[in-house]
Amino acid sequence: MKKGVILLSGGLDSAVTLYYAKNKGYKLEALIFDYGQRHKKEINFAKKIARINNIRYHLLKIDLSWTESSLTKKGIKVPSAGGRGIPVTYVSGRNIIFLSYAFSLAESIRAKSIFIGAHVQDYSGYPDCHLQFMKDFQAAVRKGLKKKDISIKTPLIKKTKKQIVNLGISLDVPFKYTWSCYEGGKIPCLRCDSCCFRTAAFKALGRKDPIMEA
Amino acid sequence: MKKGVILLSGGLDSAVTLYYAKNKGYKLEALIFDYGQRHKKEINFAKKIARINNIRYHLLKIDLSWTESSLTKKGIKVPSAGGRGIPVTYVSGRNIIFLSYAFSLAESIRAKSIFIGAHVQDYSGYPDCHLQFMKDFQAAVRKGLKKKDISIKTPLIKKTKKQIVNLGISLDVPFKYTWSCYEGGKIPCLRCDSCCFRTAAFKALGRKDPIMEA
Numbered sequence: 001m002k003k004g005v006i007l008l009s010g011g012l013d014s015a016v017t018l019y020y021a022k023n024k025g026y027k028l029e030a031l032i033f034d035y036g037q038r039h040k041k042e043i044n045f046a047k048k049i050a051r052i053n054n055i056r057y058h059l060l061k062i063d064l065s066w067t068e069s070s071l072t073k074k075g076i077k078v079p080s081a082g083g084r085g086i087p088v089t090y091v092s093g094r095n096i097i098f099l100s101y102a103f104s105l106a107e108s109i110r111a112k113s114i115f116i117g118a119h120v121q122d123y124s125g126y127p128d129c130h131l132q133f134m135k136d137f138q139a140a141v142r143k144g145l146k147k148k149d150i151s152i153k154t155p156l157i158k159k160t161k162k163q164i165v166n167l168g169i170s171l172d173v174p175f176k177y178t179w180s181c182y183e184g185g186k187i188p189c190l191r192c193d194s195c196c197f198r199t200a201a202f203k204a205l206g207r208k209d210p211i212m213e214a
Numbered sequence: 215m216k217k218g219v220i221l222l223s224g225g226l227d228s229a230v231t232l233y234y235a236k237n238k239g240y241k242l243e244a245l246i247f248d249y250g251q252r253h254k255k256e257i258n259f260a261k262k263i264a265r266i267n268n269i270r271y272h273l274l275k276i277d278l279s280w281t282e283s284s285l286t287k288k289g290i291k292v293p294s295a296g297g298r299g300i301p302v303t304y305v306s307g308r309n310i311i312f313l314s315y316a317f318s319l320a321e322s323i324r325a326k327s328i329f330i331g332a333h334v335q336d337y338s339g340y341p342d343c344h345l346q347f348m349k350d351f352q353a354a355v356r357k358g359l360k361k362k363d364i365s366i367k368t369p370l371i372k373k374t375k376k377q378i379v380n381l382g383i384s385l386d387v388p389f390k391y392t393w394s395c396y397e398g399g400k401i402p403c404l405r406c407d408s409c410c411f412r413t414a415a416f417k418a419l420g421r422k423d424p425i426m427e428a
Contacts, residue, residue: 060277066322086360093318096358100314104307108280128358136354143350144310144342146300 001027003111004153005102008032008050008057010042012178012198013117013156015049016164019171020155021115022053029109030057031102035064035091036072039184048177060101067092071182078182078189081196086125089182089193095128096137099152103141106150115153122161122197131157161201169207176210188212215241217325218367219316222246222264222271224256226392226412227331227370229263230378233385234369235329236267243323244271245316249278249305250286253398262391274315281306285396292396292403295410300339303396303407309342310351313366317355320364329367336375336411345371375415383421390424402426 004026008014021028032046043059050057069091070076076088095118102114118129127133131154138152156164168175180198181188188195188211202209218240222228235242246260257273264271283305284290293301309332316328332343341347345368352366370378382389394412395402402409402425416423 058277058280062276063272063274064318066272066319068322090360092321093314093355093359096317096355097311097314100307100311103310104278105280107306108282127360130357133354133357136350136357140347140350140354141307141310143344143347145306146304146341 001025002113003109004028004113004115005106005109005111006030006115007098007102007117008046009117010044010046010049010179011117011194012168012175012180013119013164014046015173015175015178016168016171017115017117017155018049018053018055019168019173021153023171026113026115028055028115029105029111030055031098031105032057032059033098034059034061035094037184038071038074038078039179039182041184042179045177045179049174052174052177058105062097064091064094064097078192080191081193086127087193089124090126093128095126099137100141103145103150107145107147112150113153114150115155117156118154119156119159119164121159122201124193161197162204165201165205165207169205174210176213178211180211215239216327217323218242218327218329219320219323219325220244220329221312221316221331222260223331224258224260224263224393225331225408226382226389226394227333227378228260229387229389229392230382230385231329231331231369232263232267232269233387234381235367237385240327240329242269242329243319243325244269245312245319246271246273247312248273248275249308251398252285252288252292253393253396255398256393259391259393263388266388266391272319276311278305278308278311292406294405295407300341301407303338304340307342309340313351314355317359317364321359321361326363327365327367329369331370332368333370333373333378335373336415338407375411376418379415379419379421383419388424390427392425394425
């Protein structure tokens with residue numbers, strides 16, 4: 001059976017990616033990160049998704065306390081959706097660090113694929129989600145590993161949020177166990193970037209978002 | 215004042231690199247990693263070197279428990295020096311992960327340089343110490359960050375261990391506060407790769423290694 005490592009955030013994109021990879025026949029092992037995010041709540045959703053799919057996961061607590069992001073610093077407000085450029089929710093080096101761990105795990109368990117739910121259409125403009133970054137990072141990291149054949153797989157990279165939700169529906173992703181809101185409150189705030197992308201996608205498909213009824 | 219981030223292991227190479235960078239006028243901030251290494255002892259040496267130089271440091275505990283290395287698994291013996299190829303002391307993704315954190319910290323504190331004591335002459339053949347890896351990794355990571363001007367500095371990369379010790383002597387590096395032995399016992403084992411490179415370098419320079427008298 002093909003082995004893969006998946007970066008699992010607890011959000012919608014990584015859940016769809018997990019079901020996609022599973023559907024392609026991969027036996028997965030997940031990495032879940034507690035990086036001090038405001039929406040720590042997503043971690044429980046990630047664990048839940050891993051558990052119901054019988055996937056082994058590693059929950060890693062990592063310290064990025066130096067990064068000036070509204071996701072990691074209580075004093076910096078999460079902005080409403082619609083800003084321009086790289087928003088204040090940017091966490092310096094996040095995917096770079098996550099992927100580095102993923103390569104180490106993949107090499108160690110002899111997996112040749114790393115799945116990440118990054119995409120570049122309806123998203124917040126983070127530079128570490130771009131396809132060119134993924135390609136160059138893969139090439140560079142291979143030079144620093146013993147094994148030279150581990151690849152980053154980005155099945156969602158060119159999809160819109162609507163297409164991602166649609167793919168998730170076709171794969172029976174339990175969206176009620178995915179959390180997107182940056183605020184991490186009891187219910188989604190419906191005003192942050194992440195909420196707005198999600199809400200618009202479900203609306204465009206004429207579907208109700210199960211998280212709103214959970 | 216120029217700002218820099220330094221990867222500080224507690225070993226001889228990173229200590230020399232620190233004094234080199236300081237001598238070049240850098241105000242440094244250090245990253246020290248507890249990755250479950252057998253020679254955990256080196257961490258105290260790293261802290262000591264940071265403290266006597268009045269350098270702020272971040273001690274990060276990171277989980278690489280999946281990696282099959284004699285540095286992280288008690289059941290795997292540290293080999294005697296002189297083997298061929300990549301030795302069993304190889305820790306998958308180590309410098310990749312360390313450097314990823316360093317880029318995040320550097321971007322956050324507005325440092326433009328990351329110092330690492332890697333070298334490719336008298337060393338153990340780790341792929342993540344090679345110059346080409348460093349260059350490609352820097353180029354790739356820049357694509358994933360907001361700032362595009364952070365560089366990896368490898369002042370020791372082409373030096374032999376003898377040249378590194380010699381440079382350290384000229385910079386007054388307190389070698390008694392540096393630890394190289396992979397075993398991490400009370401005194402250096404004098405048979406592992408790391409001990410042998412160190413011992414040979416001091417001997418070639420007609421010097422006593424202060425760690426042997428500490």
